[in-house]
Amino acid sequence: MGLLASVAGPLAERMADTPSSYIVVGSLASFFVLTIVLNVLRQLLFKNPNEPPVVFHWVPFIGSTITYGIDPYKFFFACREKYGDVFTFILLGKKTTVCLGTKGNEFILNGKLKDVNAEEIYSPLTTPVFGKDVVYDCPNSKLMEQKKFVKFGLTTEALRSYVTLITGEVNDFVSHHKGFQGSKGKINLPPAMAELTLYTASRSLQGKEVRERFDSTFAELYHDLDMGFTPINFMLPWAPLPQNRKRDFAQRKMTRTYMDIIEARKAAGGKKDSEDMIWNLMSSKYKDGTPIPDAEVAHMMIALLMAGQHSSSATVSWIILRLASRPDITEDLLQEQKDILGADLPNLTYEDLSRLPLHSQVVRETLRLHSPIHSIMRKVKSPLQVEGTNYIIPTSHVLLAAPGVTSKQSEFFPDPAHWEPHRWDAGHALAPQGGAGKVDEEEEKVDYGYGLVSKGAGSPYLPFGAGRHRCIGEQFAYVQLQTILVAMVRLFRFRNPDGSDKVVGTDYSSLFSRPLDSAVVEWERREKGENEKE
Template sequence: MSVELIADAIGVPVWALVPVALAAAAVLVFILDGLSHSVLKPGKSPPVIGTTPVFGGMLEFLKGPIGLMARAYPKYGEAFTVPVFHKRITFLIGPKVSEHFFKARDQEMSQKEVYEFNVPTFGKGVVFDVDHITRAEQFRFFANSLKSDRLRQYVGMMVKEAEDYFAKWGDEGEVDLLDALSELIVLTASRCLLGREIRETLFSEVTTLVHDLDKGMVPLSVFFPYAPIEAHRKRDKARKELAAIFDKVIQGRRESGAVEPDVLQTFIDARYKDGSRLSNDQVLGMLIAVLFAGQHTSSITSTWTGLLSIANKERIFPNLEKEQKDVMAKHGDKIDFDILAEMDELHFCIKEALRMHPPLIMLLRQCHVPFEVETTKGKKFVVPKGHIVATSPAFAHRMDEVYSEPNVYKPERFKGESPEDKRAYASFIGFGSGRHGCMGETFAYMQIKTIWSHLLRNFDFELVGKLPEPDYEGMVVGPKHPCTVRYKRRKL
């Protein structure tokens, strides 16, 4: 639910974009590729993968970014550049070279230019369709919706949705965990974000329209967000219909003076420093941005938490089950914000799942001011103005230099006086870091803890088949289907 996630979760992965409009872009790329070579200072910029005009490193991208980094890192090190179409993407791999990426101001390293293709989905006047100052104020609105007093209210809603959902499960059976948890996350998000009116009376209609918005984000959208294709037509139609629905809900609250404990209300009440407020359509745009930011990522992370814990059941479950028994002995069946905060074992399991399988495998920025990076081997490079700068949680989290046995699920790595993620700045970037660290991090942990606290107390699980592999073909990377688990309800 973070501003960082709003940028990066919605952003279509770069490797999915390579085949798009190749023929149309070829001539332009050839010209711009030559110009970019002429302005860079030899020996100062990071090494370039692929020197063939037009194609450059594009063929490497076609093989996927994780593979590209795995091949390039041993040869080029922590900083290298890949030309794609008329753009140059500089990769900064690992904590040492990524510090500026996370600490830089928006005027130096910006999200806006990279993600402007989201404007048709979010709408005018919000997020990527405003200047830095206005966006900073809108970020404040996001922050207000995630204050602790609000989170305490959201937890109650999360608990009710989880209890109602899992009450419909039988005494035993099999489910696809990703499908089940994705459905529950949508229900929870609708209640906490979109409001009581939507959840109680318009849920099915709104869910269908949001689905059309989601499917309207295709690779072509990144280069041609207004291209006259069917996916865009359905997207625009859905956006218009959602605006009509929410206009009635928002106007009804404004006129009646009703106050509800949800994110929708926060945006209705929000005021800029000059006293002006968001229009009804802009309130909707902010809601869409928040919903898109958290829906897929929370579904995926809650699924990986379960799959990895169940796959390592003998080693992981004793600690998880003991923690739940201890909490129940202390508080009974009650679950609230403070009780969830006591669940450290579950917290570390979620964090380790996010380390191993971050849904956002690429984070991107536009470089406006050249900056220098120094690698762990002492090599110095200048990242030129105009480059897109990329860093990868998925790759950095698996580096031997950062984590011990990085391919092993070890929640205990975050415990003790010297947790592995605190040894260097930006070692753990599952929620981003620095200026654009995830404001919704606490919300996400509360949401996933609510789900798995309930499941651990009420069900036994076994994994059916092998642990799924990551689906790198997806817009946001989750596990491949099937994600089947066998459950059996505990007898109280």
């Protein structure tokens, strides 16, 4: 009995101390279960016939966030099969209405300013990266003027000069990069192509002076700034996270770099010794006659550099990954160059790009399957009725367009998952259907304040968006991508390490879709004389 008492006494005391803990844990568990039950009942019993169907979800705030984030396209197609082209899902507590198909693209991307707004969605993410008073941190009318300034710096004459500059950067890069030393080897494409496109974009769009500052330190700053484009910063751009502290330091440092260039030019009397985008912006004025402030020029240069590098970085990686899965296409490309430009493969010119249809089709087909941005969002500013339905989208919702869905639909692109550049050949069995093969010149034009552009939203193929926020760097992107492709085909053969035709999956963890690491290919340098003039 004494032993029993000696054990039972302390045990009873400990049990007396624990009921409150059990009650707290039990209460939290009960609350969580009750929340889920009520959320499910609300979805089943209280459906609003005047709003799009809501994608079923268990946890209220989380909703479909995880499923959407892992693979947006898989999520979109699954929801389309169950709910149709218009549906709503919960994205971190926000009701997000998706409108798929060409009508959905038109509805959102060509929406009127009074109805839909991009600035409220993207400003929290982009302003800490680009800086104040540019892009989405200013009224739309001012953004249209800024786009006009930049567009005037992308003249045909400028693009013509960029071909030579980009080719030079590619040749210099592959001769010095450790991943391309020797006659053959392997290389992890995403980091290598990110570095290459940083150099090509800075040299062409921003000039020799900026390019010369891109040492390893500046490249690291760019990387830290790029890390600001993480999904959490849609909601918490101010959060004291390590990557955000690095982002803010990099933003200040890069702004100071551009400001130093501007101030030095002004101190020298403002006399141009070259022509580049900085000079173009320094000499531009807003409609009210106000010159662009130096800080805004610096911030616009940051935005321009990131725009010229981001999508091209991922797309160049995808192009080479696809060529590694189809070595026959690489040889077709080299043969096209020899047939059209000459067997001695003379130096590439801007005019040559339009004479190389297969090269253009490789870029086009890669963008079809690997659109850089999978989701384009707008804040609803006034209730909107979806044409052909009784759905009214309230102002509490966010609208989401996904043009990459239509470019993967079989009704527009037969065997849509198959990468086949020759599908764009006239009369090919896999040729685009339903207007998907229209060229830009055939589209209706509209001026949003920065010159005539194709509305384009009715097309199933919209790798650069549509409407007033259509990417103004589209033409530059094609020039950059095709020029890099021409140079790489002249220099290398590519194949998968295992000899298969497989391609790595997609990383959707940031705003931009990119290949998963490690995306490694084998390369073999072509023999001297096989790919260039002696």
